[in-house]
Amino acid sequence: MKINTLKSYGFRTDKAMTTWIQLFRSFNKIRAKESIYIQSFDLTMNQFQVLEVLYHRGDLSVGAITKLTMGTPGNVTVVVRNLKRDGFISVIPHSKDKRTSMLSITPKGKDVIEKLFPEHAKNLESYFEVLSDDEMDTLFNLLRKLQKSH
Amino acid sequence: MKINTLKSYGFRTDKAMTTWIQLFRSFNKIRAKESIYIQSFDLTMNQFQVLEVLYHRGDLSVGAITKLTMGTPGNVTVVVRNLKRDGFISVIPHSKDKRTSMLSITPKGKDVIEKLFPEHAKNLESYFEVLSDDEMDTLFNLLRKLQKSH
């Protein structure tokens, strides 16, 4: 058993790495908790995300969902297939462009989102409880700056 | 096509939700980019994470890796199986406790980490380029506070 000393890669690099680790942990902890809540409604996080975007934005193509959920066309296809199978969404063929079609949330899909969303929102609020209003604003702005820069 | 108005769930709840979205986007963008780099060495992000922790911390059990990588015993088992198959790690049985064993990085595994890590670190640095030293400190502290509170 040998411990390799964690060598330094320079001031800014080390700073970026430790910040990245905190970002990773924060994201993971919150997502893991919400995942458990969402699964009590028999949805995976990916399925929830697709359903939620269809609920809030209206009918969308696979491509549009891909962009909004930051997925890839391949995995959205799979998630959509499972949502169709379970009756949460339906497909409306496009009249002109035969490559694409619109996906639409069904009453069953709407129902489950309406049931789970308010508590989902409350859960998120509770995870951020430790931060003051100002701190949350600062965090929001820094993350936004980070995220927009690439 | 019907747009459901995004209703408000209250000041703090809305704030938490928008901050969560930024956290999600920041994490995803960085992870997606690094994933492409890591894959050019024929490793998935999960495989890289396990290998990296074995490189930096020395031999570990599945349970220890699970904690350090925030995974679950089941998925670490699978990742470890693939790393074994590809010759990146080897298994040392525990003398006393027959339930567990130690995992150890092989020379081949060490080699690939040493090849990819310096540029990985530089990549991370570049993603955080847009933030000043002070901003990065603030971001680090806020994320740490968030992450430790649950």
Place this chain on the structure above:
DNA sequence: ACATAATACTACTAGTTAGTAATAATGTCA
């Protein structure tokens, strides 16, 4: 008409989860 672009799918591999098996540690009582 031909080349290029856009769209989403399929097939394959990896990851995730719930449930379980194996082993070890602890408790109970004669």
Place this chain on the structure above:
DNA sequence: TGACATTATTACTAACTAGTAGTATTATGT
């Protein structure tokens, strides 16, 4: 104390979901 039962720990398996690379189909531009 020793035998047995109970509980805890550890990690695996099986079944399902997600992710990726490559491809087929349709549309658009020249």
